[in-house]
Amino acid sequence: MNASVGIVIPTRGDRPVQLRAAARAAFAQRYQGHVELVVVVDGAAPEPVAEQVADAIAPCGPKDRLPNARVLPNRLSPGLPGARNTGIAACDTELIAFCDDDDVWLPGKLAAQVRALEDGAEFASCAIEVEYGSRRVPRLAGTGQVTKSHLVRSRMVMVHASTFVFRRGAYWVDESAPGGQNEDWDLALRAASRRPIAHVDQPLVRVGWGRSHYATRWADRIAGLEWMLARHPELTVDSRGAARIYGQLAFHNAALGRRREAGRWAMRTFAARPGEPRAPIALAVAAGLIPAQAVLSLLHTRGHGI
Numbered sequence: 235m236n237a238s239v240g241i242v243i244p245t246r247g248d249r250p251v252q253l254r255a256a257a258r259a260a261f262a263q264r265y266q267g268h269v270e271l272v273v274v275v276d277g278a279a280p281e282p283v284a285e286q287v288a289d290a291i292a293p294c295g296p297k298d299r300l301p302n303a304r305v306l307p308n309r310l311s312p313g314l315p316g317a318r319n320t321g322i323a324a325c326d327t328e329l330i331a332f333c334d335d336d337d338v339w340l341p342g343k344l345a346a347q348v349r350a351l352e353d354g355a356e357f358a359s360c361a362i363e364v365e366y367g368s369r370r371v372p373r374l375a376g377t378g379q380v381t382k383s384h385l386v387r388s389r390m391v392m393v394h395a396s397t398f399v400f401r402r403g404a405y406w407v408d409e410s411a412p413g414g415q416n417e418d419w420d421l422a423l424r425a426a427s428r429r430p431i432a433h434v435d436q437p438l439v440r441v442g443w444g445r446s447h448y449a450t451r452w453a454d455r456i457a458g459l460e461w462m463l464a465r466h467p468e469l470t471v472d473s474r475g476a477a478r479i480y481g482q483l484a485f486h487n488a489a490l491g492r493r494r495e496a497g498r499w500a501m502r503t504f505a506a507r508p509g510e511p512r513a514p515i516a517l518a519v520a521a522g523l524i525p526a527q528a529v530l531s532l533l534h535t536r537g538h539g540i
Contacts, residue, residue, distance in 0.1 A: 236267030237348055240325030240402065243271070244308075244317035245335040247278035252336040252442065254290035260333050261291040261303065263344040271303040272324050273335075274317040280305045314414035315407040322406060330402045332418075336442040337396040343438035347399045350378075355432035357400040357425035359393045363437040364537040366444050371537025372437040379430040385423050386468055387475045391539065393422050393431065396439045400425065408465075413451065415458025423466055443534045452486045452526075459483055473506050481512025485540050488519035489526035496520040512540065 241260045245253050253273070261271055271291070275283050284305040291303055306324055310316035322330050329348065333339060340363070347358040361374045373392045377384070380393055395418035405425060411417040425431055459479055463469055470476045484499035496516050503513035519526050533539055 236265075237329050237351075238268040238270070238327040239265070239329045239331050239344060239348070239399070240270045240272060240321070240327035241331045241333060242318060242321030242325070243273045243333050243335055244314055244321065245273060245275055245283060247275050247280075247283050249335055250283075250286050253283070254286055255338050256333055256335050257287050257290040257303075258294060259338045259340070260331075260344075262294045263339060264341065265344045265348070267348070268327070269302060269344075270325055270327055272321045273303070273305045274308050274321045274324075275305060276308040276314070276317040277312060280307050311409045313409070315409040315411050315417045318407045318417075319409065322402065325402060327402055329399055332398040333396045333439075334441075337394075338440040338442075339396075340438045340440060344399070346434045346436065346438060347397075347432075350432035350434050351399065351401075353432070354429075356404050356429060357398070357422075358432040358434065359397040359399075359422070360434040360439060361392045361437045362394050362397060363440045364391075364534070365440050365442050366534040366537070369535055369537075370440070373537055374435050374437070375433050376435065378433055378435060380422075380426060380433045381430050382423060382426040382468075383472075385419070385426055386466075387472045388478070389419060390422075393433070394418065394439065394441055395421075396441060398422075410461075412457035412461050413454030415454050416462050420462065420465065443539075452489045456483060456486045456490075459486075474510075477503050477507035477510035478512065480506055481510050481516060482540055484516035485512055485519060485526065485529075488516045493520045515540075 243256055273287050287305055308317040309320045350358045364371045364373055375392050384390055407417050408420055480499050480503040484496045484503055488496035500513040500516050503510050518524050
């Protein structure tokens, strides 16, 4: 199967070096089917970005492929979800693949995932390699299929937006996600609710941590988790999964100095799962014993998030 693939890269135009690397790696995939690249610029002029993309893909040869790259402004709601949907709408390919502008596809990624879709799956992901500073840590799922139960119990960090490949027309990104938070988790949950996600458990995407626009936007992260709880009430059914979310809410509130809210969520965390480590970590941050950013940095060096 050499299905045509539309690659959608959203960008704000403020990371030219990373964008060039992402575009070059995506366009250089050794894949026999037709490939289109659509870079969607959110909140900035597309012309400078078009020059960056042209420079990036020019060495990827042959020149008759270069017209298959386009740079468009976000024509839908401002933010990441609208940019992704603008890209989906611009493609007429059989499949859609996402890549963030600060991540890099590794060789063989696209072909391996398209093969994984051949047995009738609608949606595919793959393992990742987390890059933070000079460290690179692989994150594997340990399974060839990701189910809804997996995603309720754990965020499954390797089921990352930059790994998504899915059948065009089957899915759109929910643009109501506050601050663009958790739109990828929501999309994966909706996909897994229909049928298991085909997962290639090899680290075929290098995900750059420490460069994210969202890492320390604590209020947005709180709003995003509350949005997920309202949208997916099943997330509170599994005690381990619920405790993870409550612990994150405790930590993010602690990072904002909201000690009372942090304590309230920490108590809910302990009630759901007494051994959940995020609760005491959040309480330590709330008490001023350790900065929230220091906690994140330590976790990121090990390829983990809060």
